[in-house]
Amino acid sequence: MTENPTGRLDVRKTYKLFVGGAFPRSESGRTYEVTAADGTFLANAAKASRKDARDAVLAARKGFGAWNAATAYNRCQVLYRIAEVMEGRRDQFVADVLAAEGGSAAAAADQVDAAIDRWVWYAGWADKLAQVLGSANPVAGPYFNFSVPEPTGVVVAVAPQDSSLLGLISVIAPAVVSGNAVIVIASTARPLPAITLTEVLATSDVPGGVINVLTGDPAEMMPWLATHADVNAIDLAGITDADLAVSLERDAAGTVKRVRRPDRDPNWSADPGLSRIRDFVETKTVWHPMGV
Amino acid sequence: MSSAGYSRQVSLPHALPDSSPASLRAFLLGLPGVDEVGAVSRAAMLGTRSIKNDTKAWAIDTAISMVDLTTLEGMDTVGKVRALCAKALRPDPTDATAPSVAAVCVYGDLAGVAREAVGDGLHVAAVATAFPSGRASLDVKLIDTKEAVAAGADEIDMVIDRGAFLSGEYARVFDEIVAVKQACGHAHLKVILETGELRTLDNVRRASWLAMLAGADFIKTSTGKVTPAATPPVTLVMLEAVRDFEAATGRRIGVKAAGGIRTSKDAIKYLVLVKETAGDPWLTPDLFRFGASTLLNDLLLQRQRLATGHYSGPDYVTID
Numbered sequence: 001m002t003e004n005p006t007g008r009l010d011v012r013k014t015y016k017l018f019v020g021g022a023f024p025r026s027e028s029g030r031t032y033e034v035t036a037a038d039g040t041f042l043a044n045a046a047k048a049s050r051k052d053a054r055d056a057v058l059a060a061r062k063g064f065g066a067w068n069a070a071t072a073y074n075r076c077q078v079l080y081r082i083a084e085v086m087e088g089r090r091d092q093f094v095a096d097v098l099a100a101e102g103g104s105a106a107a108a109a110d111q112v113d114a115a116i117d118r119w120v121w122y123a124g125w126a127d128k129l130a131q132v133l134g135s136a137n138p139v140a141g142p143y144f145n146f147s148v149p150e151p152t153g154v155v156v157a158v159a160p161q162d163s164s165l166l167g168l169i170s171v172i173a174p175a176v177v178s179g180n181a182v183i184v185i186a187s188t189a190r191p192l193p194a195i196t197l198t199e200v201l202a203t204s205d206v207p208g209g210v211i212n213v214l215t216g217d218p219a220e221m222m223p224w225l226a227t228h229a230d231v232n233a234i235d236l237a238g239i240t241d242a243d244l245a246v247s248l249e250r251d252a253a254g255t256v257k258r259v260r261r262p263d264r265d266p267n268w269s270a271d272p273g274l275s276r277i278r279d280f281v282e283t284k285t286v287w288h289p290m291g292v
Numbered sequence: 293m294s295s296a297g298y299s300r301q302v303s304l305p306h307a308l309p310d311s312s313p314a315s316l317r318a319f320l321l322g323l324p325g326v327d328e329v330g331a332v333s334r335a336a337m338l339g340t341r342s343i344k345n346d347t348k349a350w351a352i353d354t355a356i357s358m359v360d361l362t363t364l365e366g367m368d369t370v371g372k373v374r375a376l377c378a379k380a381l382r383p384d385p386t387d388a389t390a391p392s393v394a395a396v397c398v399y400g401d402l403a404g405v406a407r408e409a410v411g412d413g414l415h416v417a418a419v420a421t422a423f424p425s426g427r428a429s430l431d432v433k434l435i436d437t438k439e440a441v442a443a444g445a446d447e448i449d450m451v452i453d454r455g456a457f458l459s460g461e462y463a464r465v466f467d468e469i470v471a472v473k474q475a476c477g478h479a480h481l482k483v484i485l486e487t488g489e490l491r492t493l494d495n496v497r498r499a500s501w502l503a504m505l506a507g508a509d510f511i512k513t514s515t516g517k518v519t520p521a522a523t524p525p526v527t528l529v530m531l532e533a534v535r536d537f538e539a540a541t542g543r544r545i546g547v548k549a550a551g552g553i554r555t556s557k558d559a560i561k562y563l564v565l566v567k568e569t570a571g572d573p574w575l576t577p578d579l580f581r582f583g584a585s586t587l588l589n590d591l592l593l594q595r596q597r598l599a600t601g602h603y604s605g606p607d608y609v610t611i612d
Binding site for chain 1 (some may be wrong): 606
């Protein structure tokens with residue numbers, strides 16, 4: 001125990017995972033030290049194992065049912081509520097981002113603002129994406145033919161390693177907005193903003209299992225998740241090792257998963273567009289007979 | 293160490309009872325009490341074994357072969373039972389090396405459908421005697437049993453009258469089991485104790501002995517309609533009872549753990565419990581069963597995981 005300058009003992013933190021709306025320890029009992037950009041100790045984070053990853057898939061599959069069944073309008077409100085709660089914790093997020101990434105306090109604050117704005121932006125898409133990604137198709141016959149986007153199911157996303165909050169939200173939000181359940185592996189070296197986000201999620205209205213957050217080493221968990229038959233898509237945004245990305249893509253082919261490769265030069269502050277939403281939906285086309 | 297002492301043979305207070313109600317009562321009430329804390333900690337301790345992969349493969353196949361694949365719903369249809377039977381015969385259609393289950397377990401009126409669907413390949417177990425409450429007259433219970441046997445059931449799962457048991461009318465419960473056993477004819481009789489309603493492990497031990505003395509071929513934990521259903525401590529006490537009964541009489545009685553066992557991990561814990569309590573002779577479908585509906589799918593998923601090296605998912609097994 002160290003004393004800080006005020007004479008008060010430090011309250012040292014050991015964080016846990018966020019799976020199925022609860023905060024379990026890693027099944028393996030392992031933790032790792034999280035340090036600030038300048039090397040000082042920040043907290044211990046749970047180091048998830050492949051069994052934690054498997055449990056997260058079970059939780060996500062369970063969460064998917066209700067989330068997918070909710071109306072788009074309702075999903076929109078729930079996601080907006082997350083942004084509201086984040087706004088209330090703005091100072092904590094700024095402190096987390098500043099500690100994790102270094103730089104200036106103003107830059108950290110800008111990133112938090114951008115992250116909250118991005119939640120709001122994606123939340124708005126919940127009841128609009130069908131109009132933009134879907135279509136009524138002209139066909140040669142007496143049929144009304146239309147295509148609608150449907151969520152693909154359970155999406156595993158590796159959050160960007162550098163952008164600890166904006167990047168994280170930029171991979172979670174587009175996947176959940178269409179009705180998918182998500183398992184996100186937070187940045188290994190900078191997990192604290194993700195952990196604070198789990199506290200936001202637990203106190204907002206998002207059902208348990210819809211967003212699950214694991215901390216630890218993606219290289220350890222991802223081969224198991226890429227081959228897992230109950231995972232429908234993987235987003236490799238935070239995989240920095242090109243060989244690993246290729247091998248994960250190959251693994252995912254065994255069960256025909258959707259794979260989003262890592263972007264070459266990601267700019268998380270740029271307008272994200274709809275490509276991430278589009279990558280994790282399936283298009284259902286319906287032929288409906290017309291006539292009397 | 294207390295848990296080592298715990299597993300020792302229970303020394304019986306008296307000789308086995310004769311047929312008089314007074315002697316039965318004296319025997320059951322004279323059974324040594326169960327150390328509840330010891331039973332819970334021993335069952336928990338046996339659940340912490342780590343299992344190597346090749347042992348796990350054996351355990352999963354053994355567990356599959358011990359499953360009584362069950363559907364006991366008011367909404368059961370002929371089609372549902374036929375689908376269940378197809379699954380019982382060939383649990384994993386993509387892998388012929390997966391063993392069949394031990395039996396299908398249905399309501400008595402569907403026993404004929406099940407028998408027709410499985411042929412002579414599997415046992416057909418039917419629940420009878422006003423399952424699950426057991427609240428009917430003895431005549432009704434006997435007709436229920438006879439009809440199920442006539443329809444093709446070769447195993448009958450009866451429920452005891454818990455009301456009579458809890459009010460101390462042991463002789464009445466005993467006579468009822470004897471009568472149902474007689475009505476079973478050639479069919480095996482499993483006696484459901486409904487341990488969730490018996491409240492104490494002492495009662496579980498008494499009910500186990502009562503059922504075995506009355507002629508049960510199997511003692512079964514629960515109907516699956518009451519929570520808690522099968523738990524490791526309850527099963528431990530029942531396994532001790534069958535072990536001690538064999539020592540006293542030379543007869544081997546089976547145990548069926550039913551209800552609440554949903555994962556392969558749980559099933560393997562039960563197998564450890566069986567081996568460490570009753571011993572190797574009980575590690576066969578003739579003497580140990582799982583009553584389950586969802587457990588089989590999890591066993592198949594774990595089996596696929598071992599065969600392919602990656603986790604499988606519910607899209608790769610049938611829903612029921």
